[in-house]
Amino acid sequence: MNSVLRQPLAACAFGQLFRRVPNAAGCCYLTFDDGPHPQSTPAVLHALAAAGVKASFFVIGRLARAQVSLLRAAHAAGHTIGNHGWEHAHPWTLTKARAYDELRDGTDAIAQIIGARPAWYRPPHGRLNQYVVEAATREQQQIALWSLSAVDWGPLATPAGILRRLRRVQASDIVLMHDGPLRHNCPDKTVRVLPVLLALLARHGPAAAALPGTATMSE
Numbered sequence: 001m002n003s004v005l006r007q008p009l010a011a012c013a014f015g016q017l018f019r020r021v022p023n024a025a026g027c028c029y030l031t032f033d034d035g036p037h038p039q040s041t042p043a044v045l046h047a048l049a050a051a052g053v054k055a056s057f058f059v060i061g062r063l064a065r066a067q068v069s070l071l072r073a074a075h076a077a078g079h080t081i082g083n084h085g086w087e088h089a090h091p092w093t094l095t096k097a098r099a100y101d102e103l104r105d106g107t108d109a110i111a112q113i114i115g116a117r118p119a120w121y122r123p124p125h126g127r128l129n130q131y132v133v134e135a136a137t138r139e140q141q142q143i144a145l146w147s148l149s150a151v152d153w154g155p156l157a158t159p160a161g162i163l164r165r166l167r168r169v170q171a172s173d174i175v176l177m178h179d180g181p182l183r184h185n186c187p188d189k190t191v192r193v194l195p196v197l198l199a200l201l202a203r204h205g206p207a208a209a210a211l212p213g214t215a216t217m218s219e
Contacts, residue, residue: 015137017128019174020147026171027209028201030055031146033084033122034180036067036074040187044179044194045074051198054078054210057179058122058144061086061109068113075114080210082120083107083141088182091127099131103139119213120144144211146176150190153178157186163193171206 021029035041036059048055057074059081064071075081086105094102103121111117121141123132128143136143148169150162169175177194178185201208 014140015133015143017133017143017145019145020172021174021211022172023209025209026206028169028171028173028175028206029211030175030177030208031058031082031122031144031211032056032177032179033058034063034088034178034182034185035059036063036070037180037187038067038070040181040191041067041070041074041179043191044187045077045079047191047194047198048079049077050195051202053198053201053208054080055208056080056082056120056144056211058082058084058120059106059110060084060088060180060182061106063180064109064113071110071113075116078210080120080213081110081114081116081118082122082144082211083110083118083139084122085124088124090125091123091129091132094129094131096131096134099129099135100138103132103135103141107139107141120211144174146174148173149176150178150193152186152190153184154186157184157189159189159192162189163196166193166197167200169201169206173206174211 083106085102121136122144126145150166152162177190178187
């Protein structure tokens with residue numbers, strides 16, 4: 001299922017899986033999972049705004065419903081909003097019916113809040129099964145995994161360790177970080193490192209961008 005995005009998103013078959021996104025501009029793609037969260041998400045948005053950088057947020061539907069104004073603000077600022085399911089259920093535990101519910105309910109929550117359907121889905125834990133791929137195809141979403149992780153959770157989530165890993169970013173990488181403190185996530189450590197990372201990217205590259213494409217409600 002591995003693929004690269006060498007053509008407009010709308011021209012690709014839905015349900016394709018991307019770990020990297022080659023592009024003529026040589027950009028990398030910063031992504032944040034497991035929000036929105038009332039403390040850490042605004043801190044991430046502030047750092048991005050200060051650097052003039054757009055990113056992508058893979059949000060959990062039930063959390064988005066609790067942070068409507070925050071999600072709308074992220075969308076209005078030009079960030080891509082992606083689907084991370086309704087309640088972050090592990091894909092390997094899902095029946096076909098529940099996989100469809102997870103994707104659909106997450107999609108509907110986002111669409112009702114920002115007026116646009118997400119073009120991207122990221123499975124919790126980066127795990128897939130046939131039902132999840134079918135559900136993503138049904139919801140007309142591409143599947144975004146990642147090629148570089150900050151590992152901003154658990155005992156390895158020290159600021160120095162996070163920055164050391166993120167300094168390896170290259171053009172076309174999809175970079176995994178977290179703005180939600182779900183389970184073992186440490187978004188406070190990511191927030192501390194993010195301005196340093198953004199300054200390094202501004203000086204040395206690659207430039208950072210949001211994942212392309214958010215479908216409008218009429219599409």
